[in-house]
Amino acid sequence: MSRIGKKVITLSKGVTLTVTPANEVVVKGPKGELRQNIDRDIKIRVEGDQVFVERPTDQIRHRALHGLYRSLIANMIVGVTDGFKRTLELVGVGYRAAVTGQQIDLALGFSHNIIFELPKEVTASATAEKGKNPTITLESNDKQLVGQIASKLRSLRKPEPYKGKGVRYSDEIVRRKAGKSAGK
Numbered sequence: 001m002s003r004i005g006k007k008v009i010t011l012s013k014g015v016t017l018t019v020t021p022a023n024e025v026v027v028k029g030p031k032g033e034l035r036q037n038i039d040r041d042i043k044i045r046v047e048g049d050q051v052f053v054e055r056p057t058d059q060i061r062h063r064a065l066h067g068l069y070r071s072l073i074a075n076m077i078v079g080v081t082d083g084f085k086r087t088l089e090l091v092g093v094g095y096r097a098a099v100t101g102q103q104i105d106l107a108l109g110f111s112h113n114i115i116f117e118l119p120k121e122v123t124a125s126a127t128a129e130k131g132k133n134p135t136i137t138l139e140s141n142d143k144q145l146v147g148q149i150a151s152k153l154r155s156l157r158k159p160e161p162y163k164g165k166g167v168r169y170s171d172e173i174v175r176r177k178a179g180k181s182a183g184k
Contacts, residue, residue, distance in 0.1 A: 005066030009051040009074050012081045017051055017073070019044045025073060029080025031141045032121075036072055039065050044073070079141035086150040090134045092157075092165035097126040097136050104136065108157040108167065116156075122149055135170065 011017060015029040023038045038044060042065050045052040053070040055062040078084075090097055096107040104116040104124055118124055121140050128134040136153065140146045150169065159166035161177040168174060 003067075005053055005055065005063070005070045007070065009053070009070065009077060011046075011049040011051060011077060015077055015080055017044075017046055017077070019046070025076070027073070027076040027080050029077070029141075031080050031083050034076045034079060034142060036069075036076060038069055042066065042069050044069075075143045079143055083139055083141050084143045084146045086138045086146050087170040088136045088138070088150060088153055089168050089170050090136070091159065091168060095134060095157075095165075095167075096128065097134050099124045099126045099136075104153070106153075106156065109165075114156055116153060118149065119145065121145055 012029070015027065018026050019038075020026065023040050023042075025036045025038055025044060027034050027036075041056055041062060043054045043056075045054060051073060053066060053073065055066040090106075090108070092109060094107060094109060098105045102118045102120065104118065104126070106114040106116060108114060121142055122145060123139050125137045125139075126134065127137070138146050138150055138153075154167045154169065157166045159168045159172070159174045161175060162179055164174050164176060166174075
């Protein structure tokens with residue numbers, strides 16, 4: 001049995017959840033609106049401020065989708081109430097970031113700067129304090145989108161294990177390797 005799928009989701013104040021006839025869940029809240037298509041076998045039942053996710057059988061496919069959709073709906077509810085935030089750190093000499101509107105201008109040690117276009121749902125801010133690494137903060141109500149954008153930014157210059165240079169998540173720990181030892 002899916003232990004995650006069986007958990008009841010509680011709606012926060014100011015959040016409404018509706019299921020359309022086309023099996024699409026629409027969650028509206030103070031930070032916006034999110035939509036998610038649901039598999040036709042999975043049923044969503046709303047009773048007062050509680051949401052139940054139900055599956056028809058005990059097949060492996062249904063068990064997998066049961067927990068998946070319960071997690072997606074719970075993340076949508078958290079997103080429209082609190083939102084999600086992801087922080088990236090730029091480690092390296094001369095690494096910089098500047099945000100102008102929906103574009104991030106990154107200097108990551110290549111011959112040219114990288115201009116990264118953000119989707120309209122994501123807002124970014126860049127900070128650079130003396131003595132600390134520059135940081136980029138991404139915010140949105142969609143957890144999947146924030147994670148995907150953060151992953152793409154990280155992939156532009158992944159942290160390397162010898163000097164630790166690169167773009168990394170603020171909570172990421174990079175395991176360092178010893179360089180080659182000096183000769184004779």
